[in-house]
Amino acid sequence: MPKQIHLAAHFPGVNNTTVWSDPASGSHIEFESFRRFAQAAERGKFDFLFLAEGLRLREQGGRIYDLDVMGRPDNVAILQALAAVTEHIGLAGTVNSTFNEPLDVARKLATLDHLSGGRAAWNVVTSWDEFTGENFRRGGYLPKDKRYLRAQEMLSTAQALWDSWDADEVLADAASGRFLRHGDAGRFAIRSDQFDISGRFPVPRSPQGRPVIIQAGDSEEGREFAASSADAIFTRHAELEAGQEFYADVKARLAKFGRRPEDLKILPAATFVLGATESEAAENARQVQYQQVGPATAIAFAEQVWNRDLSDVDPDGPVPSFDPKTDDDVDSGGHISKGRASVRMYRDPVATAREWRELGEREGLSLREVVIRKNGRHTFVGTPQRVADTIDEFVQSDASDGFVLVPHITPGGMDPFVDQVVPLLQEKGSFRTEYEGATLREHLGLRPSPTTVAAVSVEA
Amino acid sequence: MTLHLAVALDGTGWHPASWREPGARPGELFTAGFWVDQLREAEAGLLDLVTIEDSFALDSDRADRAQGRLDAQLIALRVGPVTSRIGLVPTVVTTHTEPFHVSTEIATLDYVTTGRAGVRVKVSSRADEYALFGRREYGAESHESLFDEAADHIEVQRRLWDSWEDDAEIRDAATGRFVDRDKLHYIDFAGDHFSVRGPSITPRPPQGQPLVSALAHVDVAYRLAARGADLVFVTPGGVGRAGPTGDAEAILRQVRAEEASVGRQGDPLHVIGDLLVVLDDSADAARERLARLDAADGEELRSDARILTGTVGDVADVLESWHATGLAGARLRPAVTAHDLARITRELVPELQRRGLFRTAYDADTLRGHFGLARPADRYART
Numbered sequence: 021m022p023k024q025i026h027l028a029a030h031f032p033g034v035n036n037t038t039v040w041s042d043p044a045s046g047s048h049i050e051f052e053s054f055r056r057f058a059q060a061a062e063r064g065k066f067d068f069l070f071l072a073e074g075l076r077l078r079e080q081g082g083r084i085y086d087l088d089v090m091g092r093p094d095n096v097a098i099l100q101a102l103a104a105v106t107e108h109i110g111l112a113g114t115v116n117s118t119f120n121e122p123l124d125v126a127r128k129l130a131t132l133d134h135l136s137g138g139r140a141a142w143n144v145v146t147s148w149d150e151f152t153g154e155n156f157r158r159g160g161y162l163p164k165d166k167r168y169l170r171a172q173e174m175l176s177t178a179q180a181l182w183d184s185w186d187a188d189e190v191l192a193d194a195a196s197g198r199f200l201r202h203g204d205a206g207r208f209a210i211r212s213d214q215f216d217i218s219g220r221f222p223v224p225r226s227p228q229g230r231p232v233i234i235q236a237g238d239s240e241e242g243r244e245f246a247a248s249s250a251d252a253i254f255t256r257h258a259e260l261e262a263g264q265e266f267y268a269d270v271k272a273r274l275a276k277f278g279r280r281p282e283d284l285k286i287l288p289a290a291t292f293v294l295g296a297t298e299s300e301a302a303e304n305a306r307q308v309q310y311q312q313v314g315p316a317t318a319i320a321f322a323e324q325v326w327n328r329d330l331s332d333v334d335p336d337g338p339v340p341s342f343d344p345k346t347d348d349d350v351d352s353g354g355h356i357s358k359g360r361a362s363v364r365m366y367r368d369p370v371a372t373a374r375e376w377r378e379l380g381e382r383e384g385l386s387l388r389e390v391v392i393r394k395n396g397r398h399t400f401v402g403t404p405q406r407v408a409d410t411i412d413e414f415v416q417s418d419a420s421d422g423f424v425l426v427p428h429i430t431p432g433g434m435d436p437f438v439d440q441v442v443p444l445l446q447e448k449g450s451f452r453t454e455y456e457g458a459t460l461r462e463h464l465g466l467r468p469s470p471t472t473v474a475a476v477s478v479e480a
Numbered sequence: 481m482t483l484h485l486a487v488a489l490d491g492t493g494w495h496p497a498s499w500r501e502p503g504a505r506p507g508e509l510f511t512a513g514f515w516v517d518q519l520r521e522a523e524a525g526l527l528d529l530v531t532i533e534d535s536f537a538l539d540s541d542r543a544d545r546a547q548g549r550l551d552a553q554l555i556a557l558r559v560g561p562v563t564s565r566i567g568l569v570p571t572v573v574t575t576h577t578e579p580f581h582v583s584t585e586i587a588t589l590d591y592v593t594t595g596r597a598g599v600r601v602k603v604s605s606r607a608d609e610y611a612l613f614g615r616r617e618y619g620a621e622s623h624e625s626l627f628d629e630a631a632d633h634i635e636v637q638r639r640l641w642d643s644w645e646d647d648a649e650i651r652d653a654a655t656g657r658f659v660d661r662d663k664l665h666y667i668d669f670a671g672d673h674f675s676v677r678g679p680s681i682t683p684r685p686p687q688g689q690p691l692v693s694a695l696a697h698v699d700v701a702y703r704l705a706a707r708g709a710d711l712v713f714v715t716p717g718g719v720g721r722a723g724p725t726g727d728a729e730a731i732l733r734q735v736r737a738e739e740a741s742v743g744r745q746g747d748p749l750h751v752i753g754d755l756l757v758v759l760d761d762s763a764d765a766a767r768e769r770l771a772r773l774d775a776a777d778g779e780e781l782r783s784d785a786r787i788l789t790g791t792v793g794d795v796a797d798v799l800e801s802w803h804a805t806g807l808a809g810a811r812l813r814p815a816v817t818a819h820d821l822a823r824i825t826r827e828l829v830p831e832l833q834r835r836g837l838f839r840t841a842y843d844a845d846t847l848r849g850h851f852g853l854a855r856p857a858d859r860y861a862r863t
């Protein structure tokens with residue numbers, strides 16, 4: 021049997037990948053859209069549904085950024101509701117480790133796991149910035165260099181809480197009058213750099229024991245965190261060679277934590293555009309790119325590089341000839357764009373600007389066309405057969421263990437993939453034709469969670 | 481005018497021995513089916529709402545009591561899609577939670593149920609709950625300060641719900657704008673316990689303002705309700721921390737006095753009386769049931785709410801007298817859900833209908849609608 025592909029469906033996010041101007045684009049907030057999207061992914065036998073999170077509306081130039089889709093529900097909350105209208109698909113929510121407390125998060129995820137019959141997953145993200153902190157009790161209290169320390173402690177604490185009840189603790193035996201084996205089940209005490217908590221965890225062990233852990237973060241620290249503690253890693257490396265490099269790098273880190281390569285699934289984010297022929301697909305892709313980068317978005321993206329107001333620049337004219345402003349440190353909050361992780365990718369804006377200018381001059385492209393080239397590329401473009409072949413090739417050649425697919429239309433964007441590509445992957449024998457297990461851990465081919473400790477006491 | 485009827489759900493029921501009763505399904509307490517069935521029963525009885533109890537800490541260390549709790553908000557979310565009319569009101573502890581998160585969670589419940597969400601806020605008063613969070617010291621803050629914080633918590637939830645005007649989403653292809661940012665508002669709340677900038681990440685929920693409620697036994701709690709809630713649950717003939725709470729008339733007087741003293745604007749509080757019920761065909765049979773339950777548990781049942789042991793006729797009499805006093809309705813706490821919930825929906829409700837005191841069909845499909853509350857204008861909207 022070929023190596024098995026794992027697929028996740030990313031509900032379209034609040035960025036310009038999501039096209040809202042298309043006639044097919046529906047509500048991004050009504051439950052009906054989530055229900056339709058989740059049920060399509062389940063029809064396609066996907067491993068899990070994935071939701072991203074952002075805890076502050078983005079800003080640019082001191083004003084709320086208004087060009088992209090925005091407004092979303094609370095992640096764990098909407099996933100819990102989706103558990104009522106799906107049966108098999110995993111339910112993965114992004115939940116921040118800086119602006120939450122472990123008891124609360126662990127309880128929520130354990131509840132989601134109970135009330136979905138073992139389908140919960142937590143994508144642990146580490147946004148720590150002051151801008152986001154303004155919505156929370158403690159503000160921007162956490163220094164950047166402690167973001168992964170807190171994430172690591174948050175996760176190990178949550179895991180200790182999930183492990184604090186034995187699987188056979190609840191007897192519920194009316195005849196003998198014994199509900200529990202031990203009257204004080206769930207007792208724990210944890211003292212670490214970030215936490216000093218004790219008492220009893222209120223939720224009995226959930227079907228998966230520990231919900232599935234996903235990590236999204238790219239730095240050295242992020243990779244180590246994933247290698248030590250995550251079941252899946254969500255990455256941006258969706259090109260064959262870069263993917264193979266990343267895959268080898270991360271998988272090689274597992275041994276030192278006593279883990280096997282198959283204990284961590286590597287799932288890059290990927291977009292797709294289909295067509296009946298290669299040229300039709302290419303034309304569709306071009307149209308989507310123009311929808312994703314309208315004139316106003318092109319200017320906004322250029323402003324993120326130039327770090328200044330460019331409202332008087334013509335998007336259909338050339339790339340600006342002047343250099344970006346570089347005096348503000350992006351991480352300290354001086355940048356024109358706030359609440360957006362991608363600006364951190366422009367490590368050297370002057371060089372980026374020069375690259376854009378050269379590309380524009382060389383190929384006679386307008387600013388908007390350059391932005392499209394630089395930002396609007398789709399991962400998979402082609403006939404369903406071509407896309408199925410490429411995905412399978414990625415997985416068989418260890419560039420990934422599958423993909424988190426990001427469609428650009430809500431809520432119907434996953435339908436073409438489900439109807440046209442999934443059957444071809446199934447024909448190859450590299451994707452399931454039926455759900456075989458009951459839990460998300462089983463869908464992902466992960467080992468069961470370690471069983472339990474009767475009393476948990478951790479000192480770090 | 482008819483009265484409002486709610487049921488307070490808490491695991492297998494409010495009697496600690498309820499889990500041992502026939503039909504209690506204690507082994508399913510942590511499954512979706514257990515809650516879905518209770519909600520279907522409650523909705524078949526045309527109830528206004530159910531509340532779902534919650535606390536981060538467990539109530540007991542006894543192995544012979546049903547222990548373990550799921551997050552009440554998530555229970556409400558799980559049953560949301562399989563119900564269509566009944567209001568869902570989970571309990572939320574204000575002392576240890578982020579108002580920003582709670583606001584978006586309740587807004588999400590409102591989206592999932594298309595307008596049936598409420599929230600019951602609760603102040604944490606237990607040392608063991610503080611230790612679970614390790615962020616603040618139990619007993620270091622006054623009662624007044626904790627209730628002020630709860631009022632701020634409600635205020636932040638409410639401002640965030642209004643922080644997107646209803647027509648903020650414009651999808652204007654000509655200018656490329658998805659929203660009109662002039663219709664998104666910073667809430668800039670600054671208080672003693674927290675500051676919150678906003679706007680919400682979640683658009684204004686279907687009801688505009690989901691229904692906010694609190695349970696109150698003493699002045700400071702009546703004041704909290706008067707400041708921020710739509711609904712207050714009270715305990716006529718019950719006992720609070722400060723002793724007996726008084727009868728319905730006395731409580732109502734106190735609630736109205738607090739409303740006046742805080743200068744409450746708009747709709748007055750709906751005041752709902754709580755009653756813990758042990759129901760049977762005769763008062764004697766009900767008393768025997770309670771005695772049997774107490775014997776099984778080894779302790780006499782105690783409650784902040786009055787315990788009514790009797791027939792549905794007895795309950796109807798109490799509700800009728802409360803109603804005459806001016807209470808808006810009742811929230812019943814079934815001693816044994818498996819037994820008493822069906823007595824409420826299948827016997828008490830028809831009895832109240834016979835007396836002309838209760839609806840015979842739902843006539844609204846939002847929780848605010850059940851209480852005759854209009855969808856409020858957005859506080860930030862310029863007209």
Ligand SMILES: Cc1cc2nc3c(=O)[nH]c(=O)nc-3n(C[C@H](O)[C@H](O)[C@H](O)COP(=O)(O)O)c2cc1C
Pocket residue numbers: 071072073074114116144145146147236237238239240241242243254255256289361
């Ligand atoms: C593919 C991917 C998806 C991410 N999704 C989110 C998200 O939904 N919400 C969020 O707050 N951060 C998200 N992040 C940010 C990371 O959690 C992390 O905070 C950030 O990448 C900085 O960590 P790093 O320096 O290790 O990359 C994502 C990162 C990646 C690589």
